[in-house]
Amino acid sequence: MIDMNDLQSQVKQARDEIALHIHLASMEIREDWDELESRWKDFRARAEIDQTAQGIGSAAGRLGSELLAGYQRLRDALKS
Numbered sequence: 001m002i003d004m005n006d007l008q009s010q011v012k013q014a015r016d017e018i019a020l021h022i023h024l025a026s027m028e029i030r031e032d033w034d035e036l037e038s039r040w041k042d043f044r045a046r047a048e049i050d051q052t053a054q055g056i057g058s059a060a061g062r063l064g065s066e067l068l069a070g071y072q073r074l075r076d077a078l079k080s
Contacts, residue, residue: 007064008047014071015040021078029077036070043067 015036022033046060 004047004060004064007061007068008044011040011043011064011067011071014068014075018071018074018078022074025074025078029074032070032074032077036067036074039063039067039070 018033022030025033043060043063046063049060
C-alpha cells in the first residue's frame with residue numbers, strides 16, 4: 001500500500017522546486033505546469049479523503065504517482 005503522507009511529501013517537494021524556476025520557462029513548459037497544477041489540487045483533495053476511504057486512496061495514489069512523474073519531467077526539462 002502507498003504511504004499517502006510520503007507520496008504527498010515527494011510530490012510537494014518536486015512541485016516546490018519547479019515553482020522556483022517556472023517563470024523562466026518556455027510556453028510549452030508553462031502549459032505543462034498549468035495542467036499539473038490543476039491535477040495537484042485534485043490530488044490534494046483525494047489525499048485528504050484517503051484517510052477515510054481505501055478505494056479512493058488507490059486512485060489518489062495513482063494520481064500522485066502521475067503528478068510526481070510529471071513534475072520530474074518538468075524539472076529535467078528545466079535543467080536542459
